Amino acid sequence: MQAKRLTPAIGALISGINLCEPLTPAQCSELLALLVENHVLFFENQPLTPRQHRDLAANFGSLHVHPVYPHDPEVEEIIVLDTNVKNPPDSDTWHTDVPFIECPPMGSLLSARVIPPSGGDTLWSSCIAAYDALDDEYKSLIENLTAEHDLAAAFTDSRYGESAEAREQLATARKNNPPMVHPVVRTHPVSGKRGIYVNQSFTTRIIELAPDKSTEVLQFLTSHVARPEFVVQWKWKPYDLAFWDNRLTQHFANADYLPHRRVMHRATILGDKPFR
Ligand code: SIN
Numbered sequence: 001m002q003a004k005r006l007t008p009a010i011g012a013l014i015s016g017i018n019l020c021e022p023l024t025p026a027q028c029s030e031l032l033a034l035l036v037e038n039h040v041l042f043f044e045n046q047p048l049t050p051r052q053h054r055d056l057a058a059n060f061g062s063l064h065v066h067p068v069y070p071h072d073p074e075v076e077e078i079i080v081l082d083t084n085v086k087n088p089p090d091s092d093t094w095h096t097d098v099p100f101i102e103c104p105p106m107g108s109l110l111s112a113r114v115i116p117p118s119g120g121d122t123l124w125s126s127c128i129a130a131y132d133a134l135d136d137e138y139k140s141l142i143e144n145l146t147a148e149h150d151l152a153a154a155f156t157d158s159r160y161g162e163s164a165e166a167r168e169q170l171a172t173a174r175k176n177n178p179p180m181v182h183p184v185v186r187t188h189p190v191s192g193k194r195g196i197y198v199n200q201s202f203t204t205r206i207i208e209l210a211p212d213k214s215t216e217v218l219q220f221l222t223s224h225v226a227r228p229e230f231v232v233q234w235k236w237k238p239y240d241l242a243f244w245d246n247r248l249t250q251h252f253a254n255a256d257y258l259p260h261r262r263v264m265h266r267a268t269i270l271g272d273k274p275f276r
Helices: 025-038 050-058 127-132 136-142 164-176 211-225
Strands: 002-005 012-015 040-043 079-083 105-114 122-126 146-149 180-183 185-187 194-196 203-206 231-234 241-245 249-253 262-270
Touching: 002 025, 012 025, 025 040, 025 241, 050 105, 050 262, 122 127, 122 241, 127 194, 127 211, 136 211, 180 185, 194 211, 203 211, 241 249
Parallel strands: 012 040
Antiparallel strands: 002 012, 040 241, 079 262, 105 241, 105 262, 122 231, 122 249, 146 180, 146 203, 185 194
16 A cells, blocks of 8 residues: 655545455555554546445544435445535535534545536545644633534435425434533544644534624634635545544535536444544
């Protein structure tokens, strides 16, 4: 395997591995080490079937079944993000996947299936680089804070509750996933590095702050994370695959390609409870 770093803060292009074949334990360990070092890994020309995609992701942990997004008809662990004029894209706010559960995902594997003629890039940001760039005073202000993450903030009735059946599914998802509190600054369980763990899509408030101050700090941190110096942008080709460390990165999918269609498949690997 060869790794080519893409920006100073985040991202590497990996070559010399065929992810459609079963991986050896040594290859899994090497990939995990590359993931921790680079935060997001990109692979080209990996035409995985949904089952191969699921099996690849399962090398790294148990898989999450999403309570709202549709999944492949035969493989429930593979989310199908098919966005088009009738189902417009809505992943164009910075977020980490599934922060509203006690042990949020350690990583996600996103496979490009149908790519528009132009646009539809995804951007990832390093929350470690963003945290490192804060001054000491701001770091100590947020050091011991905790924040609430809510599925309902991103999966709204207006977007996901079109039919009675969809509204019932959404109500069940909310009941099974009440708002969850995590530290505002979390420590990566492998590297020991610290990073910002609040995001624009799901984080609703900082528990210890008055509402105005909570809004101010969240607005600052969520726009700070998106600064270009912490970001890598990937221009997709069919069968590219991205594997990101979901613990201390955020991503944003550009919604600039309608009326064209874009189809992505995602497997989501469960992780540990965030800690300070
Ligand atoms: C996601 O937010 O997990 C999907 C990102 C994308 O579609 O590029």
